[in-house]
Amino acid sequence: MTPVYNYLAYGTLPSDQKEAAVTRRRACAYVILDGSLYRRGFSIPxxxxxxEERVDYILREIHEGINDQHLGGRSLARKALRAGYYWPAM
Known part of the structure; x- marks a missing residue:
């Protein structure tokens, strides 16, 4: 997500031409609000x-934390989406 953030925040693109094209294409789905990167969706907020360092904590909190719902992988990912989080490997 760093290349997309750098492109939206500072206008800098990767030096590789193919990576720059991919970054430009991906950047249209994201927006920066108050210094944080958000992904826009068609029918979702x-x-x-x-x-990536926080992904494990978020998944553990949903799986074992206050909700204590031992969900499968796909259900856990959907619940994280409904909670308002996103990461590319989701």
Whole structure:
């Protein structure tokens, strides 16, 4: 997500021409609000993009935390989406 954030925030693109084209194409689905990157969706609200370091914590909190719902992988990912989070490997 760093190339997309850098492109939207500072207007800088990767030096590789193919990566720059991919970054430009992906950037249209994202927006920066108050310094945070959000993914826009057609029929869903803005989803906050999180760093990979926080993904494990978010999934553990949904799976074992206050909700304590031991969900399968696909259900867990959908619940994280409904909670307003997004990461590319979801």
């Amino acid at each position: 803005l989803l906050k993009c999180v760093e």
